[in-house]
Amino acid sequence: MWAFIHKLGSPKWFYGISARLSPWFWAAAALLIVVGSVWGLAFAPADYQQGNSFRIIYVHVPAAFLAQSIFVSMAIAGFVFMVWKIKVADMAAAMMAPLGAAMTFVALFSGAVWGVPTWGTWWMWDARLTSMLILLFLYFGVIALRGAFSSRDSASRAASVLAMVGVINIPIIKYSVDWWYTLHQPATFSVTSRPAMPVEMWVPLLIMVLGFYCFFIAVTLMRTRSEILRRESNKRWVRELAGEVT
Amino acid sequence: MSLRLQARKLACERDDRWLFQDLDLDIHAGEIVRVEGPNGSGKTTLLKILSGQLADFDGELYWNEQPMRRTRQDFLANLLYLGHAPGVKATLTPLENLAWYQALAGEPDDEPARFAALAAVGLVGFEDLPAGQLSAGQQRRVALARLELIPRALWVLDEPFTAIDRDGVADLEARLAAHARRGGCVLVTTHHELADTPALRRIRLGQEARDAEL
Amino acid sequence: MPNSDPHLVQQADAVRLFREPEGGAGVAIRATLKRDLVLLMRRRSEVLNPLVFFALVITLFPIGISPDPELLATIAPGLLWVAALLAALLSLDSLFRSDYEDGSLEQLLLSPQPLPALVLAKVAVHWLLTGLPLALMAPILGIMLALPAGSYAVLALSLALGSASLSLIGAIGAALTVGLSRGGVLLSLLVLPLYIPVLIFGAGAVQAAIFGEGVAAHLAILGALLAVALILAPWAIAASLRISING
Amino acid sequence: MAFESLSAFLAMGGHGPYVWAAYGATAALLLGVTLHARAERRALLRDLRRRARREQRRGASTPDSHQEGHARES
Numbered sequence: 001m002w003a004f005i006h007k008l009g010s011p012k013w014f015y016g017i018s019a020r021l022s023p024w025f026w027a028a029a030a031l032l033i034v035v036g037s038v039w040g041l042a043f044a045p046a047d048y049q050q051g052n053s054f055r056i057i058y059v060h061v062p063a064a065f066l067a068q069s070i071f072v073s074m075a076i077a078g079f080v081f082m083v084w085k086i087k088v089a090d091m092a093a094a095m096m097a098p099l100g101a102a103m104t105f106v107a108l109f110s111g112a113v114w115g116v117p118t119w120g121t122w123w124m125w126d127a128r129l130t131s132m133l134i135l136l137f138l139y140f141g142v143i144a145l146r147g148a149f150s151s152r153d154s155a156s157r158a159a160s161v162l163a164m165v166g167v168i169n170i171p172i173i174k175y176s177v178d179w180w181y182t183l184h185q186p187a188t189f190s191v192t193s194r195p196a197m198p199v200e201m202w203v204p205l206l207i208m209v210l211g212f213y214c215f216f217i218a219v220t221l222m223r224t225r226s227e228i229l230r231r232e233s234n235k236r237w238v239r240e241l242a243g244e245v246t
Numbered sequence: 247m248s249l250r251l252q253a254r255k256l257a258c259e260r261d262d263r264w265l266f267q268d269l270d271l272d273i274h275a276g277e278i279v280r281v282e283g284p285n286g287s288g289k290t291t292l293l294k295i296l297s298g299q300l301a302d303f304d305g306e307l308y309w310n311e312q313p314m315r316r317t318r319q320d321f322l323a324n325l326l327y328l329g330h331a332p333g334v335k336a337t338l339t340p341l342e343n344l345a346w347y348q349a350l351a352g353e354p355d356d357e358p359a360r361f362a363a364l365a366a367v368g369l370v371g372f373e374d375l376p377a378g379q380l381s382a383g384q385q386r387r388v389a390l391a392r393l394e395l396i397p398r399a400l401w402v403l404d405e406p407f408t409a410i411d412r413d414g415v416a417d418l419e420a421r422l423a424a425h426a427r428r429g430g431c432v433l434v435t436t437h438h439e440l441a442d443t444p445a446l447r448r449i450r451l452g453q454e455a456r457d458a459e460l
Numbered sequence: 461m462p463n464s465d466p467h468l469v470q471q472a473d474a475v476r477l478f479r480e481p482e483g484g485a486g487v488a489i490r491a492t493l494k495r496d497l498v499l500l501m502r503r504r505s506e507v508l509n510p511l512v513f514f515a516l517v518i519t520l521f522p523i524g525i526s527p528d529p530e531l532l533a534t535i536a537p538g539l540l541w542v543a544a545l546l547a548a549l550l551s552l553d554s555l556f557r558s559d560y561e562d563g564s565l566e567q568l569l570l571s572p573q574p575l576p577a578l579v580l581a582k583v584a585v586h587w588l589l590t591g592l593p594l595a596l597m598a599p600i601l602g603i604m605l606a607l608p609a610g611s612y613a614v615l616a617l618s619l620a621l622g623s624a625s626l627s628l629i630g631a632i633g634a635a636l637t638v639g640l641s642r643g644g645v646l647l648s649l650l651v652l653p654l655y656i657p658v659l660i661f662g663a664g665a666v667q668a669a670i671f672g673e674g675v676a677a678h679l680a681i682l683g684a685l686l687a688v689a690l691i692l693a694p695w696a697i698a699a700s701l702r703i704s705i706n707g
Numbered sequence: 708m709a710f711e712s713l714s715a716f717l718a719m720g721g722h723g724p725y726v727w728a729a730y731g732a733t734a735a736l737l738l739g740v741t742l743h744a745r746a747e748r749r750a751l752l753r754d755l756r757r758r759a760r761r762e763q764r765r766g767a768s769t770p771d772s773h774q775e776g777h778a779r780e781s
Contacts (some may be wrong), residue, residue: 033737052719055726059733099740110729117722118710123604125527134517141511145507150336150378167725176733180523215737217745226748231753242755299566300706331563335503338495349491350571352484371761377468407690 009239011228012237016036018221025218032168032211039204047201056110058205062212063106064128067135068170070100077158081213088224090156091231093163094146095223099216101139108132127181138166152231198213199237247398249310249324249399249431251296256305258291265291266451269305275399276447277433278422287452289435290330290404295326296433297402325354326398328406332389335380340364340388343377344395351396363395364388368414382409393421399430407438488573496585505587506554511597514547518601529606536552536664538607540615541622543601544594545655548623551590551629553647555582556638556701565638569705576694579701583631583693591623612668614679621682622662628686628693629654635700658685 040058047054077093080086110136111129112122123129142162197205232238256269265288271414273279281289294300296307298314298321307314307320323435334343344360364373367387386409401422407415415438422432426445440446500507521539521628522532559565568578598619599612607615633651637643710716719726 013726039737041726041730042710051722053725055719056729063733092704100759102736106733113725113732115730117725119605121529123606125522125604130519130523130527136774137512137516137519140508143510144505144512146505177523181527219740222744222748226744226751229748229751229755233758234746238755239759242752242759276517297570299570300704301702319572322570325570327570329563331566333563335495335499335558335562335564337499342498346491346495349484349487350567350573352488352572355487372695399519406513439596440648 007089009084011088011232012235014088015225015228022218022221022225025214025221027220028209029211029214032214033205036204036208036211040208044204045198050118053114056114058208060107060110061115061205061220062209063103063110064132065209066212066216067100067104067107067132068097068140069213070103071135071138071163071170072167074100075163078163081156082160082164085174087231088228090160091227092220092224093160094156095220095227096216097139097146097159099141099219099223101136101143104132104139105213105215108136125181127178130181131170134173134177135170140172142166153236249264249429249432250308251400251431252311252420253296254306254308256303256307257302258288258295258300260263260288260291261442263425271296271449273431273433274413274427276426276445277430277447278434278440278443279447279449280440281433281435281449281451283451292451293327293402293433293435298322299445301325312441320445321400323403324399326392326396326400328389329404330408332385334377334385334388337376339374340369340377340380340391341373343388344391347392348395350395351398353396359395360391365393366435367417372448383411383414386410387414390418393425401425401430401432403432403434403436405435405437407436425437485577488571489577492568492578492581493585496582497589499696500585500589507593509588510547510551513550513674514543514594514597515601517543517546518605533606533608536602536607537611537615537663537670539605540548540601540607541619541659541666542600542664544598544619544623545626545659547594548590548626549630549651549655550646551586552627552634552651553637553644555586555631555634557634559699560638561703566705569701575698575701579631579635580690580694583627584633585698587624587627591627592620594623596620606684607678608670611666614669614675615666618662618665618675618679618682621686622658623681625658625682625686625689626655626687628697629658632693632700634695635704636698637638637680638701639704639705658682661685665689 005182036058040055044055044058046052074096077089080089081093108129108157109124111132115122115124132155141160145162146155146159149158168188229238229241251271251273253269253271254273257267258265263294269292271288281292284291289457291300295303298307298318309317314321322421334340341357341360341364344363345355345357348360361373364370365388369384369387369391372380372384377388390410405417408432410418419438419440422434422440423443423445425432426443434440518539521535525531525535534672556565559568567577571578596618598615599607602612602615630647630651633647634643636650637647640646661678661681665675665682668675668678710737717727
């Protein structure tokens with residue numbers, strides 16, 4: 001077990017194994033997202049209440065899922081880095097943050113666009129959108145904190161702590177925002193909270209969610225590999241690698 | 247064209263303590279003037295006054311026999327000052343740093359000259375790395391490359407030998423001597439002992455300060 | 461005179477050593493613009509942080525007051541202007557700070573070029589990467605605060621004009637406090653009172669646009685404030701920097 | 708198939724602009740992230756190669772540059 005963890009922690013080993021894994025994730029992501037989109041856009045039935053604008057759910061919900069999952073993964077990676085001093089975990093965490101922020105942005109943007117036909121306005125301080133917006137700020141905080149340090153080691157530790165603090169805070173934020181929202185506006189229609197979906201609606205959604213997760217893994221593997229090259233550029237094996245490529 | 251920097255009855259008080267009083271200076275072309283004195287004796291302050299950065303002093307400064315107030319523009323066009331801080335931006339590469347200094351000095355943009363200046367201070371191969379990734383000594387060398395890049399008659403150097411290795415120290419000392427030989431003039435503070443040459447002159451600070459306290 | 465054997469080559473060198481004060485101010489200004497742009501583009505967080513701060517402050521108000529669009533619409537012009545002003549203020553502290561710390565500021569002051577023009581270049585870069593992005597971002601936040609239609613263009617325009625004045629005025633404060641290790645709060649105390657006229661006419665322009673009145677007068681006054689700031693502030697900044705460096 | 712014709716599919720029952728804007732933005736972002744990751748990797752490999760070359764150059768030229776510095780001064 002320990003040997004395995006430390007093997008996983010070696011950047012060189014990770015660089016090799018991720019090179020073998022990542023094509024599969026890229027292929028799966030492309031396939032699932034294309035199938036899911038076509039299914040969701042053209043074959044899934046329209047919603048009886050919202051009509052075709054409901055199809056936005058097939059990008060909004062996967063993005064929102066991913067936005068939250070990436071923050072949790074980032075916190076876990078930070079924890080692994082802090083406890084076992086595994087540098088690859090920190091590199092992965094560093095690479096996840098911008099992707100998470102991008103996904104949060106997609107969720108917010110698609111939510112706002114969805115709001116126009118649903119509420120007649122681009123933005124409502126709806127509980128979900130508000131917590132999503134706060135999540136975006138949390139991401140910006142982590143990214144900015146990492147960029148603010150000149151020493152990489154302190155930056156890594158500070159960003160890990162902030163990610164862990166954030167992940168503890170996310171449920172608290174979520175519940176308090178929900179409470180705040182019901183206080184001001186007794187439960188009106190929320191974009192995504194709805195009764196049980198029929199099968200032909202949730203299967204494409206599931207496919208899209210899986211596709212987004214594969215995409216997240218593929219991008220993280222690829223960018224972590226880049227980050228390994230960046231940070232380990234003084235190591236012998238990286239130099240040999242650079243020599244081979246020429 | 248001559249070069250002459252004079253000071254008459256220079257006196258500077260800091261925190262109710264006279265750093266120096268009645269200091270008369272007459273500095274000519276071809277001289278290396280080493281300002282000496284223990285820590286806190288006002289070496290840096292004197293250099294800042296003589297380079298026109300501090301206005302808070304008594305006495306008069308003359309540049310080429312004219313009062314400094316009237317010839318400040320001409321004085322600045324002939325001055326090259328290196329302070330305690332190297333003035334090198336960590337996020338810019340040495341080349342970019344020098345490009346700014348070149349433009350700031352009113353020199354035409356000249357990339358080969360910048361490469362040559364960096365080569366002269368032993369920074370071949372470091373030209374396009376962010377200066378923040380260089381060591382303290384290398385950053386100091388980037389600042390010293392300005393001596394090579396920007397032709398100026400009067401060099402005012404505050405501790406230029408800081409963080410420089412032994413080869414660099416020898417190089418720099420040779421460069422100071424060469425500058426004096428060419429008709430330039432160097433005003434320098436340093437803890438490094440400069441080799442005695444006819445061009446070298448010493449000004450000792452700190453004696454008055456200590457006497458006053460006793 | 462200790463000046464010994466003048467070689468032929470060395471004499472040629474000596475001629476090159478002595479210089480008359482000459483032009484080249486344009487070159488120096490352009491180089492300073494380029495350098496500061498490159499510096500800020502390399503430290504992107506310094507550009508992004510004020511924008512995130514702006515959005516974050518705007519988010520706090522609906523949470524603290526009420527998400528009711530009608531209520532938000534009435535306070536939106538003032539909120540947007542105050543938040544943008546604070547965001548611009550936040551970024552000012554770093555305007556001269558790093559130059560001061562690494563010694564390039566004293567080199568700037570010792571350059572034979574006109575200092576007011578050089579600091580104007582620095583302030584221009586600050587506005588380009590802080591004030592202008594804030595102005596462009598404000599309409600998006602306006603949507604979130606249910607700002608009434610028809611005032612979005614005026615909001616962006618008034619912020620673009622006003623933030624230029626804010627950068628110029630704020631730079632005076634930044635120059636005065638650059639030598640102090642904890643100048644941040646002091647800077648706000650110095651500068652915020654001076655921002656009030658810009659705030660009055662900036663927020664006023666947006667209000668006027670909402671009520672369908674003419675906005676030309678407000679914008680003209682903002683332009684006039686900017687003109688005055690452009691004429692006077694560079695000299696004040698240069699003088700303040702000299703004072704700070706002397707200290 | 709939920710739509711009768713291509714035009715009906717594009718119109719999305721009047722919600723076309725919103726649906727396509729949401730999908731378009733998402734697709735652009737996914738594509739942008741992918742391309743950025745690829746460009747980043749290429750730039751890094753290029754830098755590594757350049758650095759390897761520079762180190763060769765430095766190893767070869769350091770003594771020369773020192774001499775050059777002295778020659779300039781004397």
